[in-house]
Structures are given as structure tokens and as C-alpha cells.
Amino acid sequence: MEKNLQTVLIEAKKDHFAVPAFNIVDYTSAAAVISAGEDEKTPIIMQTSTGTVKWYGAKHLAGMVAELKNSAKVPVFLHLDHCTEMDLAKECVDSGWDSIMFDGSKFPYEENVAKTREIVDYAHKKGLTVEGELGTIVGVEEEIQVDKAKLPSIDECIDFVEATGVDIFAPAIGTAHGLYSGEPKIDFDLVKEVSEKIKQPFVVHGGTGLDESTFKELVQLGASKINISTALKYAYYEGLDDYTKENGDKIAPVETEKAKYNAIKKMALYHIETFRV
Ligand SMILES: [Zn+2]
Numbered sequence: 001m002e003k004n005l006q007t008v009l010i011e012a013k014k015d016h017f018a019v020p021a022f023n024i025v026d027y028t029s030a031a032a033v034i035s036a037g038e039d040e041k042t043p044i045i046m047q048t049s050t051g052t053v054k055w056y057g058a059k060h061l062a063g064m065v066a067e068l069k070n071s072a073k074v075p076v077f078l079h080l081d082h083c084t085e086m087d088l089a090k091e092c093v094d095s096g097w098d099s100i101m102f103d104g105s106k107f108p109y110e111e112n113v114a115k116t117r118e119i120v121d122y123a124h125k126k127g128l129t130v131e132g133e134l135g136t137i138v139g140v141e142e143e144i145q146v147d148k149a150k151l152p153s154i155d156e157c158i159d160f161v162e163a164t165g166v167d168i169f170a171p172a173i174g175t176a177h178g179l180y181s182g183e184p185k186i187d188f189d190l191v192k193e194v195s196e197k198i199k200q201p202f203v204v205h206g207g208t209g210l211d212e213s214t215f216k217e218l219v220q221l222g223a224s225k226i227n228i229s230t231a232l233k234y235a236y237y238e239g240l241d242d243y244t245k246e247n248g249d250k251i252a253p254v255e256t257e258k259a260k261y262n263a264i265k266k267m268a269l270y271h272i273e274t275f276r277v
Contacts, residue, residue: 003075004098004127005045005098005099009168010201012043013222016220017042017219017275017277018219018225019275020042020271021045021046021225022044022045022046022047022228022271023048023052023228023232023233024048025052025232027064027065029236029260029264030046030068031261032260032262032268034068034069034072035261036269037074039269040269042074042272043074043075044077045079045099045225046078047080047227047229048078049081049082050084050085059095065078078097078098079100079131083100083101084104084106086115086118089119090122093122093123094126099131099167099168100128100129102120105134105136105137109160112160117165129168131167131203132166132168132169134156134169134170134171134172135150135152136172137205137206138176151171151173151174152172154190154193154197166200167201168225169203170203172205173187173204176206177206177230179208179209180209180210188217191223202222202224202225204223204225207229208228208229208234215274216274219277220277226271234267235260236260239260239262239263239264242259243255
């Protein structure tokens with residue numbers, strides 16, 4: 001049997017690297033991040049936001065990337081990012097995803113645990129892994145500095161992982177989604193404690209905008225999955241802009257796809273290399 005995502009992440013931690021999880025948006029971005037993984041002989045996680053899943057439809061999206069995934073020369077996982085809807089999470093479990101993140105962080109603690117537990121039970125029957133989140137990872141539209149008091153304590157983290165049975169754990173550590181307007185204040189003490197006291201691999205959300213030394217410190221402390229979404233979106237448009245600058249208004253859709261592919265692959269290669277310590 002092929003290794004599941006949890007096993008691959010545990011091995012990554014031992015081997016001192018983190019597996020990048022890129023939020024793909026179409027076939028070209030999926031092909032680009034997989035190609036980067038193949039060049040660097042690194043496993044790749046293709047994450048899909050719920051918006052992307054709804055746009056394509058779960059079965060169509062899984063089908064669109066299935067051949068890329070199956071013929072890849074490195075392990076590639078299809079992972080659902082930040083799903084707050086039980087029905088959609090279950091639909092992805094049934095449609096070919098390898099791993100599901102259920103984000104119950106907006107619910108009160110007990111409800112977060114109960115809902116996460118429900119999706120864990122459902123997904124485990126089919127051999128999938130589940131990622132759960134505790135605490136709040138703020139978004140680009142909200143204040144960027146996360147108050148340390150809002151971050152979970154190590155005891156809350158341990159309780160949550162045990163009560164839910166999640167395979168992969170995403171505690172809020174002070175990172176944010178989107179772009180940082182100021183210095184991110186990461187609670188490295190919490191990161192260290194989670195890494196030492198919780199055997200489930202832990203995930204860093206909001207990777208875009210962290211500098212190289214911060215990435216490396218997180219990987220050194222044991223982060224084995226780092227999410228990159230915003231940087232892919234920027235690379236997508238950079239590719240399109242570069243094409244337009246060089247070619248004016250030449251109408252050649254396949255060429256613009258290639259420009260997008262190259263920009264996204266370059267972005268992916270940078271993160272793969274940075275996530276090694
Ligand atoms: Zn996230």
C-alpha cells in the first residue's frame with residue numbers, strides 16, 4: 001500500500017524538510033507544482049480551497065488532476081484546505097481526495113471537537129488522513145498581529161488532538177493568511193512544544209510572506225507541512241503579466257498557460273528548496 005500523507009510528513013520531519021502544500025487553482029498550476037516536486041524529488045501536496053472545489057465540482061476537479069497525480073514520479077496528495085462544511089468535506093472524501101482539512105475553528109471548542117471527530121471517523125473508513133485546526137489563523141482582511149492570548153496553550157493542543165483523532169495538526173501559532181503588513185509574531189515556544197509533545201505532524205498555515213530564516217526555523221522545530229496559497233496566486237498573475245509585456249496583445253492561450261506554468265513552477269521550486277534545513 002502506498003504511504004499516506006501522515007507517514008510522508010513524519011518521514012519529512014525526520015529528514016529535516018517540510019512538504020509544501022500549494023493551493024492549486026487549475027490544471028496548469030497543478031502540473032507546475034508537481035513538476036517542481038519531480039525536479040527536486042520532493043513529495044507535493046496539491047491543496048484545493050472550497051471555492052475551487054465548488055467551481056469545478058468535486059468529481060471533476062479530482063478527475064482533472066488524477067492523471068497528473070498518478071503518473072507523477074514523486075508522491076502527490078490531493079488535500080482539501082479549510083473546509084467548514086461537513087457535506088462538502090464528505091463529498092471530497094468520496095470523490096478521490098487523499099486528505100481533508102476540517103476547519104472547525106470558528107465553532108466553540110466542544111463543537112469543533114465533535115465536528116472534526118465526525119469527519120475523522122468518516123474519512124478513516126476510506127483510509128484518508130484528516131487535518132484539524134485549533135485557535136484562529138487570521139486572514140488578510142483582519143488584523144495581522146495575532147494576540148498571543150488567542151493562541152491555544154499546549155495543553156489545549158494535546159486535548160484537541162486526542163479528542164478528535166486527527167492525523168495532522170494545525171495549531172494557530174501567530175501566522176496569518178494573505179500578505180503580512182507588519183512583522184509576523186510567531187510563538188516559537190508553542191511551535192517547539194507542539195513538535196515535542198504531539199506525535200501528529202504539524203502544519204504551518206499562512207506561509208506566504210514569511211522570510212527564509214523563519215521558514216527554516218519552523219522546519220528545524222519540526223513543521224512538516226507548510227501551506228502556500230497567496231504566493232501561487234501572485235505567480236499566476238506575474239506569469240500572465242510577463243507574457244503580455246513580452247508579446248503585447250498576441251492572442252495565444254497556450255502560450256499564456258506556459259507563462260503561468262513557468263512562473264508558478266519557479267515559485268514552487270523556491271519554497272521546496274527553502275523548506276530544507
Ligand atoms: Zn490556512
